[in-house]
Amino acid sequence: MKKESELNNSLPVLKAAIEATVDGLLVTDKQGKVLCYNQLYVDMWPIPSELLTHASHHAILGYCAGQLRDPERFLRSIEEIYAMLAPESFDVFEFRDGRVFERCAKVKTLEGSTAVLVWSFRDITERRQGESYKAQLAAIVESSNDAIVVKDLNGIITSWNGAAEELFGYRSSEIIGSSVLTLIPPDGLEEENRIMNLIKSGKRTNHFETVRWKKGKKPIDVSVTISPVKDSAGNIIGASKIARDITQRKESQERIEYLAHYDSLTGLPNRALLADRMRIAIENASRYSFRLALLFVDLDRFKLINDSLGHEIGDKLLKAVAGRMQSTVRQTDTVSRLGGDEFIVLLGQIHTATDAAGVAEKLAAVLSQPYQIEQHKLLLTASIGISIYPDSGKDASSLMRNADASMYSAKGQGRNRYQFYSEDLTSTSVERLSLEHDLRGALARDEIFPVYQPQIELATGRVVGAEALMRWERLGQGLVSPASFIPVAEDSGLILSLGEHFLREACLQARQWHEQQQFEGTIAVNVSAVQFRQNDFTDVVLRALADTGLSPECLELEVTESVVMHGVESVAQKMRILESHGIKLAIDDFGTGYSSLSYLRQFAIDRLKIDQCFVRDLPENTDAKAIICAIVAMGLSLGLRVMAEGVETEAQARFLQDINCAESQGYLYAKPMMPNDFEAWLKSRKSGF
Structure with missing residues (x-):
């Protein structure tokens, strides 16, 4: 009774102490009887007051457990604490509404050895949420x-x-x-x-x-x-x-920026960057009253190399060209590639046109030096057109256009040279564009047609063949010289369609003459280098023969020396294919190019045609006689037929016959004729059938 009295006396003091704490507190005896609690404990759960007054801790716990996520674990832990009476037990549990409590149960011994359990509860919801947020944040940061x-x-x-x-x-x-x-x-x-x-x-x-x-x-x-x-x-x-x-x-940005302003192959400024630099250069030239020059550089016959040896070799050659051009001009000047084999050199400041001419001469000289590209030793020249600011134009467009016209003029004068712009070149350039425009529709308008010139055996006078020559009757303007429109057709690529059409026309005409006129000679058709470089050229020829019904042995294709000098392996292969079908091949304008005799032995060639420039001076000119004698002797030694073009006099014919030149062609016998006229000419002769 005394101990119980002491306990009862101490409860008010204990009650006052627990109200001052920051935790919810509950004090029970060892059997679970509630001895005291603070208001915070009641507020935390909450628990009805009548339950606290009359019930044991076990009843209260049963009520509280219903608010928890895992009530069974909670109640089981309470039983263990009462059974073991360990000095201190710690636990954490969660409410269904998301709150989290820390619980600590401590066994305390009062005076007289009376043991009580002090239950403390602390709401750690915010702390847990903070820890969870920090953990999530750390995970986010780490991931x-x-x-x-x-x-x-x-x-x-x-x-x-x-x-x-x-x-x-x-x-x-x-x-x-x-x-x-x-x-x-x-x-x-x-x-x-x-x-x-x-x-x-x-x-x-x-x-x-x-x-x-x-x-x-x-x-x-x-x-x-x-x-x-x-x-x-x-x-x-x-x-x-x-x-x-x-x-x-x-x-990537730098690459895009680079591609937007520089040529991807050569690394030179492209058209866009050139336009910007030209704008700045013209502004400066206008402000400070000095001149600038624009050089339009086009590589001569580059397409022949590119198509014969392949684009890989062509690209490497363009890189070498770009390097040489950059090393020739000043650092303040701009070398730009427009595309293909066309380059622009912008000389930012010059004193006189002579300065531009000096640069053009240096460029022409350095570009003409041999190039070693893999196993190929290549020769190249350039045609250069020059326009001067402000003499040739006061804006970029005019300077470009006039330099372009000058370049074409340089090409027309034989290539490998430079040409300053003049007013006359503008009309020439305009005429060339007009020529190309009209040529594009010439086939559809039936303006392209063949004429035929007979080929004669000198010893007998027999007609051994006829050369088909392309002519153009331009609408409203009459005949256009082949020397004018053939280069335009080649540069524009129109020669491919024109050439194939012309080949078919000539083959069809030859077949009709063989059937109706008892003509036994060959029909000779000129083939452009552009045509011959086509990958499917042999297919085009064989298809034309098949479609027209002409025997392959009756067709002779004439090519220039420039064709056989580039892409030797490809040329030789095509020639072997044509020869295997019985088609004959001739080298036209022989002596004006730069063929190698060692190359001639590799090709399936049947005839050499001596250019008329040598025949014209016969028989008086000693040099012409010597050259023709050498060509005839060489042809005979190689087992080739030799024909002389441009024969106009009996004296020329006699000289050629005396040196064993087998065949000839020229105005001495007949001019190129329309088909009907050619047929009439054949009938007027007693031989050649």
């Missing part, structure tokens, strides 16, 4: 693809994530505690100080692009966002940096 670096106000790195390790190449153990200057190149220190002053004032910087150092001082391009880091009181204690590697993007 971020962006590098996140945190540093204090002294620039010491305090933490960073895995992406930062990958970006900068340092392990966390290597870098944390080190200065952030480890990651910053010297030229970025001023920028870093300026940004940190902004951070200290509470501002942030968004997505600025800069350069940082990877481990080993390797520069990397990054986009950085820097924000201030504050403590719980709102004081700025450091900065967090989010860095994204933009090296690949920068490289």
